[in-house]
Amino acid sequence: MTTGKQLFTTLAADGTLTVEVATSEFPAPAGNQVLVRMEAAPINPSDLALLFGPADLENAQYSPGKVVAKMPEPFASAARARHGQRLPVGNEGAGTVVAAGEGEAAQALMGQRVACVPGNAFSEYAIAEAAMCLPLGDYTSEQGASSFVNPMTALGFAETARMEGQRAIVHSAAASNLGQMLVKICAEDGLELVNIVRKPEQAALLKSLGAQHVVDSSSDSFMADLRAAIEATGAFFGFDPIGGGTMVDSCFKAMEQVAAARMGEYSRYGSNQQKTMYIYGRLDLGPTILTPAYGFGWTLSGWLLTPFMAKAGMETIVRMRQRVLNGLTTTFASNYKRKVSLEEMLTKDAALDYRAMRTGEKYLVTP
Numbered sequence: 001m002t003t004g005k006q007l008f009t010t011l012a013a014d015g016t017l018t019v020e021v022a023t024s025e026f027p028a029p030a031g032n033q034v035l036v037r038m039e040a041a042p043i044n045p046s047d048l049a050l051l052f053g054p055a056d057l058e059n060a061q062y063s064p065g066k067v068v069a070k071m072p073e074p075f076a077s078a079a080r081a082r083h084g085q086r087l088p089v090g091n092e093g094a095g096t097v098v099a100a101g102e103g104e105a106a107q108a109l110m111g112q113r114v115a116c117v118p119g120n121a122f123s124e125y126a127i128a129e130a131a132m133c134l135p136l137g138d139y140t141s142e143q144g145a146s147s148f149v150n151p152m153t154a155l156g157f158a159e160t161a162r163m164e165g166q167r168a169i170v171h172s173a174a175a176s177n178l179g180q181m182l183v184k185i186c187a188e189d190g191l192e193l194v195n196i197v198r199k200p201e202q203a204a205l206l207k208s209l210g211a212q213h214v215v216d217s218s219s220d221s222f223m224a225d226l227r228a229a230i231e232a233t234g235a236f237f238g239f240d241p242i243g244g245g246t247m248v249d250s251c252f253k254a255m256e257q258v259a260a261a262r263m264g265e266y267s268r269y270g271s272n273q274q275k276t277m278y279i280y281g282r283l284d285l286g287p288t289i290l291t292p293a294y295g296f297g298w299t300l301s302g303w304l305l306t307p308f309m310a311k312a313g314m315e316t317i318v319r320m321r322q323r324v325l326n327g328l329t330t331t332f333a334s335n336y337k338r339k340v341s342l343e344e345m346l347t348k349d350a351a352l353d354y355r356a357m358r359t360g361e362k363y364l365v366t367p
Contacts, residue, residue: 002026002035002099004124005367006088007342009051013083015076017055021065021342024123032103032130036114040145041093041121042334043345043354043363045241045281051089053079054285057351065343067351075285090121090365092148094141097133098125105130112136115144122342124367134321139328145364146177146334149305151324153280154181154332156308157239158189159316164276168192170230170238170255172247173283174214175202175359177334183211184331192233196226196247202359217247226254231261237276239303244284248277248300249291256294270295278303283357336364 006024011017029035043051053075060069071079094115100106114133118126136144161169167190171182174195186193187210195214197203203214213229215222230236236255240248252275259273275298279288290300309317324332340350340363354363 001028002125005342006120006123006125007051007090007345008086009089010084010086011071011076011079011082013080015071015073017052017067017069017071019051019067019069019346021346026125026127029099029101029106029127031101032106033101033127034097034106034109034114034116034130034133035099036093036095036116036118036126036128036133037098038093038095038121038123038126038367039141040095041090041365041367042146042149042336043365044091044146044149045283045357046149047089047091047122048355048357049282050087052351052355057348057355060348060351062346062348065346067346088120088123090123090126091119092117092146093121093126093365093367094136094144094147095126096141100130103130109133109135113139113141113144115147117148122345122365122367124342134325136325136328142336142364143328143333146362147324147328147332150178150334151181151332152309152320153305154178154185155320155323156303156305156312157182158185158191159312159320160278160303160308161191161237163312164237166235166237168194168233168235168237170194170196170235170251170277172196172217172238172240172251173198173242173281173359174211175199175205176241177360177362178241180206180209181332183209184327188331192235194226194229194233194235194238196251198359217250223250223254226250227258230254230258236273239278239280241279241281242284243279243282244286244288246289248279249289249293251275251277252290252294252298256298267295271297273297274299276301280304334362335360337361339364339366341365342367 116128259271
């Protein structure tokens with residue numbers, strides 16, 4: 001049994017959220033499990049949903065290694081299934097294998113630096129399945145910490161597009177780490193990409209990476225620019241991490257306006273062009289607003305990495321992971337604003353900063 005610090009989040013039935021660093025005992029790995037001494041773990045938006053969600057961090061109580069906050073309604077009641085559960089946090093990270101089960105795959109990783117997806121990466125140690133570990137070779141743990149969620153998601157978008165017969169993609173909030181990876185992936189794979197950003201400096205960043213079609217949603221000409229980019233690329237298929245608000249609606253409107261302009265005659269039902277958008281995140285927790293402005297040839301769905309991987313199959317996953325490893329410091333490189341310890345994660349300044357999920361300001365935890 002190994003002892004170490006670990007971060008937990010607990011939501012009580014009265015809406016009190018407690019996030020704390022505590023001491024845990026980690027069992028000896030069995031079979032094809034390994035015990036990883038965690039050295040680096042990114043704070044991803046998917047982690048924040050469980051860690052804090054929309055809790056009131058501004059008025060929370062902060063003490064060393066602990067935060068107590070109130071979860072507002074309707075979010076507290078909506079999370080009834082987790083009431084009273086003390087949950088670990090941290091989807092992915094990297095570190096060194098310090099113990100291994102008796103399985104051949106686990107034994108082969110003994111002593112190696114690996115990237116892994118344990119689900120409790122905000123911890124000094126974590127148990128991981130050998131099959132879900134990526135040996136990093138000469139790469140550091142910091143270089144390999146974000147080698148799963150963002151790279152595999154960006155590659156998953158390209159794979160999904162090909163599976164659905166698409167050769168062009170619209171991506172909103174495109175200046176993120178993931179968005180920058182997607183720019184490079186699409187260039188390598190010959191896929192057209194329409195990048196939607198929120199600021200002129202984000203547009204400049206993506207253009208410096210070689211992006212051909214960049215549209216700024218803060219511009220007065222946003223809709224005209226979006227229509228022009230869709231017309232040029234044939235992108236009637238997209239991915240949106242914002243979720244709430246009108247971004248999906250804007251994409252559908254622009255797609256339909258391009259398609260309608262190509263029609264030979266008017267139809268009260270809109271164009272026959274199929275338009276598809278996938279929501280893969282909730283940067284905006286408000287309602288998704290859709291308006292009756294694009295006929296009936298549209299589909300809105302959710303996209304998550306785990307169901308995609310189950311559908312894609314092991315052969316595709318192995319190929320994707322090898323591609324990530326080959327491009328870990330180029331196509332799939334991640335940048336971090338700040339490194340924090342487990343205790344520093346739970347200071348007010350840090351929590352408010354990384355919970356804001358601003359583009360290019362990701363935090364790295366060094367347990």
